[in-house]
Amino acid sequence: MNQKSLLSVRNIHKTYDGDGFKVDALKDVSFALEEGELVAVMGTSGSGKSTLLNIISSLDKPTSGTIELKGKVMDNIFVEPHATHYRRENIGFVFQSFHLLNDLSVEENIAIPLILQGDSEADIQQKVQNMLQLLGLANWRKKRPTQLSGGQQQRVAIGRALITKPPLLLADEPTGNLDYNTSKEILEALVEMRSSLKQSMIMVTHDPNVAVYADRVLFFHDGQIVDQYVSRGKRDIDPILSIFKNMMERSA
Numbered sequence: 634m635n636q637k638s639l640l641s642v643r644n645i646h647k648t649y650d651g652d653g654f655k656v657d658a659l660k661d662v663s664f665a666l667e668e669g670e671l672v673a674v675m676g677t678s679g680s681g682k683s684t685l686l687n688i689i690s691s692l693d694k695p696t697s698g699t700i701e702l703k704g705k706v707m708d709n710i711f712v713e714p715h716a717t718h719y720r721r722e723n724i725g726f727v728f729q730s731f732h733l734l735n736d737l738s739v740e741e742n743i744a745i746p747l748i749l750q751g752d753s754e755a756d757i758q759q760k761v762q763n764m765l766q767l768l769g770l771a772n773w774r775k776k777r778p779t780q781l782s783g784g785q786q787q788r789v790a791i792g793r794a795l796i797t798k799p800p801l802l803l804a805d806e807p808t809g810n811l812d813y814n815t816s817k818e819i820l821e822a823l824v825e826m827r828s829s830l831k832q833s834m835i836m837v838t839h840d841p842n843v844a845v846y847a848d849r850v851l852f853f854h855d856g857q858i859v860d861q862y863v864s865r866g867k868r869d870i871d872p873i874l875s876i877f878k879n880m881m882e883r884s885a
């Protein structure tokens with residue numbers, strides 16, 4: 634793996650072992666994420682995508698294997714208070730549902746992480762203003778989330794996730810609640826943030842129309858990376874569909 638990788642996932646295994654069941658959710662998963670790279674993790678239901686995100690974000694502990702960030706093994710991130718600290722310092726989250734606070738305005742929602750980290754009022758104003766501009770939300774700053782479209786609400790959620798400049802954005806089906814055109818708009822916004830902020834991102838999806846926006850697609854099946862596609866900026870869905878189809882046929 635490249636020394637300059639932002640994130641290295643090394644030989645991760647995750648077994649859920651309970652009363653009368655044992656599931657190998659991840660089996661020897663390794664990959665690296667470069668600075669400023671947008672990687673899509675694509676796979677069918679149950680292939681281990683959420684388990685992977687949960688481990689990278691320290692919400693779940695791997696059975697074995699390591700997570701490295703900026704070349705450093707993150708060996709204590711699965712216990713508190715380190716877990717919370719690691720997440721707050723390093724990771725922004727965007728989910729399928731927007732999780733905005735409806736009693737607060739757009740700008741107040743985006744400002745929350747800055748308030749939590751104790752920024753000055755002047756800094757907060759400046760940073761939120763810049764983010765609103767970047768996301769095309771300046772005219773909506775005083776609105777409540779309920780007065781916005783789904784796409785606008787997701788843009789607010791992206792702003793809130795990135796306002797503290799976390800090295801890594803984890804997006805779990807970020808367009809799952811949006812129609813086709815709005816999904817495209819949100820994916821364009823993510824690609825724009827990737828380029829203008831050099832933001833590294835991992836985006837989980839089961840949808841080839843979403844994966845096509847990534848620089849690289851990792852194909853998950855049955856807890857393993859079974860294939861990879863490097864797009865080099867081309868938005869060509871055919872190779873992604875073809876790999877996905879082959880993967881499904883091999884497993885049938």
Ligand SMILES: Nc1ncnc2c1ncn2[C@@H]1O[C@H](COP(=O)(O)OP(=O)(O)OP(=O)(O)O)[C@@H](O)[C@H]1O
Pocket residue numbers: 649656657658676677678679680681682683684685839
């Ligand atoms: N807490 C848990 N306890 C037991 N088994 C689990 C647990 N979480 C996940 N699993 C199992 O691990 C496997 C991978 O699940 P995971 O949720 O990571 O898949 P996924 O690819 O995210 O699926 P989906 O697209 O449906 O969300 C599945 O077989 C699932 O049933």
